[in-house]
Amino acid sequence: MSDAKQSSPSAGGGRFRAARIFCVPDDVKFLDTLELTRLSEAFQAWTERAGRPDVAVSRNRVRLIYLMLRHTGARLGEVLGLDDRRDINLDTLAVTYSHGEGEGREVQIPAELGEALALVFSNPAYASLRGILFKLDQGHVRRKFYERADECGFSKELVNPSTIRRSRAVELLRDDVPLPVVQRILGHSTADLTAAFLHLPEDQRRKVERQVLARETRRTSARNAFFGRVAQVRKGDIQTQVVVESLGGHAVSSVITNESLKNLGVTEGSFVTAEIKAPWVVLETCDELPKATTTNRFLGTVELTRIGELTSEVIVVLSDGTRLCALITTQSARELELSEGRQVWAMFNAFAVVLHVE
Structure with missing residues (x-):
């Protein structure tokens, strides 16, 4: 099970707590961060034990392959296919995995891996x-991985490149990295493939699948709706604050009456949809996080504007x-100089968020 720390999302839209939505079932094999560190140390010691310079070079190449797998979550074939002159940029600490045509x-990569590569390149x-x-x-490469596994007391399947890839996904999600970001890092075509590394209780999984299907079939018309899991319920004497963490990586705060809380059956861990009516969405074009009293603030890009008379x-x-979708006065739209592609802050108050439960 995930051992994520509990904390409150920030007011500026909050930080997605991926670790709270997913847990890792007992039968899924992966290495945690400490075990990955032990394996890294084993590769380092093995390299340093080399008696001859040519052996040290050979061993260090295998070590670097492991470190690339460990820190980028790539497939073994992707790492072995890298051109270190073309695909690694030490100035930006980035590696590019190509897939034939396209940008890849x-x-x-972390600074310490960049330093290790710089030493090799020079x-x-x-x-x-x-x-x-x-x-x-x-x-x-696999044989050398298995030898390091024996040194650490790990089974071979725990240092299989696929397991190391899975371990990186689990590590990122436990560190509250949003699922879409982990999906991009691993190169999955859909978030479903990334989530397959993890586990969701069957009843909740079905709810998620129904919501994902609905979102896909209504991609162009579904607006102002965040589906996710309730991360926090703070009950007061009359009203309750409910924080919903969406699968897309956003935290949405809602304030409802205690009676509504009871009637809806909302509890921490339950899945809900948070909706906001368009007239309650306020737009701002400043570069920094707006200084506003609105609880929910999200940075986005203008996709479409329809200018009316009023x-x-x-x-x-x-x-x-x-x-x-925001409905604002035409005068405001002109003053904000909104145009397609411009970055804009979309904001709304917690009292404007309505919760729906299936």
């Missing part, structure tokens, strides 16, 4: 290997594809 995907002993540094036989409709797309 860029994944950030070492004359690796000069003849530039461009093919990672091009080793898969069978050879009022105008503005569609704002958030980072996960969620669309917010």
Whole structure:
């Protein structure tokens, strides 16, 4: 089970707590962060034990392959296919995994891995290997992985490249990285593939699937709706604050009456849909987080504006594809100089959020 820390989302839209939505079932094999660190140390010690310079180079290549898997969550074939001269940028600490045609995907690497690569790139002993540094036989790499597993007391399946990839996904989600971000890092075509690494109780899984299907079939018309899990319920004497963490990575705060809380059966962990009527959505074009009393504030991009005589409709797309529709006065729309592609803050008060339970 996930051991995520409990904390309150921030007022500016909050921070998505992916760890609270998913848990890892007991039969799913993965290494936690401490175990991954032990494995990294085993590769380092193995490299340092090399008696000859050429053996040290050979071992270090395998170590770097492991570190790339461990920190980027890539497939083994993707790492072995890297051109270290073309695909690694140490200035931005990024590696690009290509898939034939297209731009591929860029994944950030930690500074310590960047330093390890910089040492290799500047070492004359690796000069003849530039461009093919990672091009080793898969069978050879796996055998060396299994040898390090024995040293750490791990089973072979725990250091299988696929398990290391899964371990990185679990690590990121336990660190509250939004599911769509983990999906992009791992190169999954859909978030469903990423979520398959993890576990959701069957009854909740069916609810999520129904919501995902509904969102896909209504992609162009579904607006002002956030589906997610209730992360926090703070009950007062008359009203209750409910914080919903959407699957797309947003935290939405709602204030409802205690009677509504009881009638809806809303509890922490339950799934709900939070909806906001368009007239309650306020727009702001400042660069920084607006200083406003509105609890919910989200940065998005203007997708469409419909200018009317008195009022105008503005569609704002958030980072996960969620669309917010705002109805504002035409005078405000002109003063804000809204246009397609412009970044804008969409804001609404917690009292404007209505909760729906299936």
